[in-house]
Amino acid sequence: MNETHEDQAGSTYDVVVLGAGPVGQNVADRARTAGLTVAVVEHELVGGECSYWACVPSKALLRPVIAVANARRVDGARQAVTGALDTARVFARRDHYVTDWDDSGQAKWVKSIGADLFRGHGRIDGPRRVIVTSDQGARRTLTARHAVAVATGSRPQLPDIPGIQEAHPWTNRLGTDSSTVPGRLAIVGGGGVGAEMATLWQGxxxxxxxxxxxxxxxxxxPFVGELLAESLSRSGADVRIGRQVTSLTRPDPAGPVTLTLDDGSQVEADEVMFATGRAPNTHDIGLDTVGLTPGSWLDVDTTCLVNGLAGGWLYALGDVNHRALLTHQGKYQARTAGDAIGARAAGSPVDDAAWGDHATTADQHAVPQVFFTDPEAAAVGLTAEQAAGAGFRIKVVDADFNAAQGADLYADDYQGHARMVVDLDREILLGVTFAGPGVSELLHSATVAVAGQVPLKRLRHAIACFPTVSEIWLFLLAAYRRE
Incomplete structure (x- = not known):
């Protein structure tokens, strides 16, 4: 494995990958499987944001919080929960799963697939060429015969609010690698990161x-956010919907921060975290050298080939193409694009029609997502609003989980809701949403139904085992037939 710092010579590979997170690793692996030579460039930790500051640490931290919450929902078990979480052990668990921020294991994996790893900042320098600059300043030129794949991910985007820099705000990184529990934490932003971090730190x-x-x-x-807001409020969190921060003050960097809101009220906290959006890591990778705008999201076709660029050599995978900022979706794109790169390199046909081997069709029709809040939220495909806006003739079918005895046995007084959005013309599912304890494990069945376009007439023959939470399917399908 090359971890080049001083060698000034250039090297030629079939594929050069910028970014060694899960997305970069997957496209590299697929290209190697196709028999292509691959160079992978990474300027931080091999494994990327997901492995060290996002998916893995947040879920490692959230699991104890959710486990205790679920135990408290079951009589006989709740009596055994007699104290608070051991935060030191929770943080130690997180450290274990992020391997103490040591990426040597993932670096070895890159070597194991036969790819070369170059540590340093990679910058495109014209078509099919990348210059890698090491921390010590040494430069090396990599040339790609067939493709350069951009998998550099995204970073937090802070809003332009007076006092925000002086407030020293947390983003997702400090939200997941901190080992001190602030007495008071203000979180700005109610999307996935904000909702999960509120669940975590309140817990x-x-x-x-x-x-x-x-x-x-x-x-x-909408029902998902309503259930979550109610749950967070019951846990003691102060949830304020419809509010914006207009300014922040923190005279002492070690002291409290004051947030002034648009209604004139103020919130004082020991720390403030912003989870208000992401920006693509494309600002300093040399897009200008090939006629693209630095800092832009990259527009791609169904094979993740960047549109509007001559020569068919630049691919954009994962967050940078802005289709779905989710690790599993980026890995799906990477596998698909890696196969397409291999096919094009071999001169083989490219199957880029809908649901073809080289088409990322699920990006438009069947994106699954889970939020490990309390209650959990899980969804795939289109919401009712999205489906109606796209012109589908739909029926919205709802069911409460407390109708299913399996859910009742899972948690006393189980609180949860489910919805499916039906395309009436084809009688298939366009989208499914669940909210409730443990629903993350229901999502793949819904994803198969949506991606597979399973007719509802056939889906009713997929029997849910008694007594499980998945019995909710019986009630959704029964409600559809009654209406």
Missing amino acids: LGSHVTLLARRNLLPRLE
Whole structure:
């Protein structure tokens, strides 16, 4: 494995990958499987944002919080929960799963697939060429015969608010790698990151104030955010919907921060976290050298080939193409694009029609997403609003989980809701949404139904085992037939 710092010579590969997170690793692996030579460039930790500051640490931290919450929902078990979470052990668990921020294991994996790893900042320098600059300043030129794949991810985007720099705000990185529980934590933003971080830090003992301009988890069905807001409020969090921060003050960097809101009220906290959006890591990778705009999201076709660029050599995968800022979706794109790169390199046909081997069709029709809040939220496909806006003739079918005995046995007084959006012309599912304890494990069945376009007439023959939470399917399908 090359971890080049001093060698000034250039090297030629079939594929050069910028970014060694899960997305970059997947496209590299697929290209190697196709028999292509691959160079992978990474300027931070091999494994990327997901492995060290996002998906993995947040879920490692959230699992104890959710486990205790679920235990408290079951009589006989709740009596065994007699104390607070051991935060030191929770943080130690997180450290274990992020391997103490040591990426040597993932670096070895890159070597194991036969790819070369170059540590340093990669910058495109004209068509099919990348210059890698090491931390020590050494430069090396990599040339790609067939493709350069951009998988550099995204970073937090802070709003332009007076006093924000002086407030030293947390973003998702400090939200997941901190090992101190603030007494009071203000979180700005009610999307996925904000909602999960509110669940986490309230569960670890912080008093959380969650400020959101609109409904929590606003890209999901409205009932999800409503259930989550109620649950967070019951846990002691201060949830304020429809509020915006107009300024921040923090005279002492070690002291409290004061947030002034658009209604004139103020919130004082020991720390403030912003979860208000992401920006693509494309600002310093040399897009200008090939006629693209630095800092832009990259527009791609169904194979993730960048549109509007001559030569068919630049691919954009994962967050940078802005289709779905989700690790699993980026990995799906990477696998698909890697196969397409291999086919094009071999001169083989490219199957880029809808649901073809080289088409990322699920990006438009069947994106699954889970939020490990309390209650959990899980959805795939279109919401009712999105489906109606796209011109489909739909029926919206709702069911409460408390109708299913399996849910009742899972948690006493189970509180949850489910919705499916039906395309009436084809009688298939366009989208499914669940909110409730443990619903993350229901989502793949819904994803198969949506991606597979399973007719409802056939889906009713997929029997849900008794007594499980998945019995909710029986009630959804029964409600559809009755209406």
